[in-house]
Amino acid sequence: MIDVTLQNFENEVINASKSVPVLVDFWATWCGPCKVIGPLLEKLEAQYAGRFKLVKIDSDQEQQLAAAFGIRSIPTCILLMDGQPVDGFMGALPEGKIKEFLDKHLPPAEEEEEELLEQEAPADAGSQLERLEQAVAADPANDDARFEYVKALLLADRIDDAKVAFAPVIGKVAAVRRFDSLQRWLDALDAAAAGAAALSDLDARIAADRRDFDARHRKAQLLMARGQWTQAMDELLEILMRDKAWNEELARRTYIAILDIIEPPRPKVAEGQIPPDDPTVATYRRRLSSVVLS
Structure with a gap:
């Protein structure tokens, strides 16, 4: 546990959260519930053995930091990942609830990760493509199957085959969001194949004018074509933080397209249960919401 001030x-x-999730506990010396939750958080930090870092901020002494996070009552805990707040809770929650909160966001322990890898070995790409192709052939109107089939073809770098499979539903692009997402991916691939501006040239334009949104969007497209999804979304967030409505919300629409593309198919779960969110998708959804709603 580390006491944090404006100076450190x-x-x-911020910097620490880029390598390990950081849980910030806002407290004060006069706060009774803070004295209850504080030892619990320290105990859990030890139990989780490096899976998150706990820091404490005295909201009375560090009012500028408390104001920056919009702290209205204490104790309040905020979890940061990759330099951004992703979730939080207020009040002295019981240990079980705090564990639920942490487990929702933190990467699994190494032994748990190994077990997951053993239990969820990815299906052979060839057999998966064959299965999706059969699903589309059996039911051409199955939009979900077609989306996954075209996506799998693109991931396999079979762009021409993907365009053939996509052709029957091009007319649905305006009405079906995930088809619009595929179209944006195809557009990015076409732009890259046509010899669009080099990444270094786009970076130079952005360095000269941070509000060169056309250069930022072109860079995001190039990153999409390379499969650098999170880097592309980071670039689009730079546009959204400066002008949410730019070019008829093109940055937001492209960002949503990437979320659709990188989100894995939801696994089957028992009735009444909710399948877990992909952590990367969940994190970038929250970042989009925090920017768009701010």
């Missing part, structure tokens, strides 16, 4: 906040919280 950048290093101990």
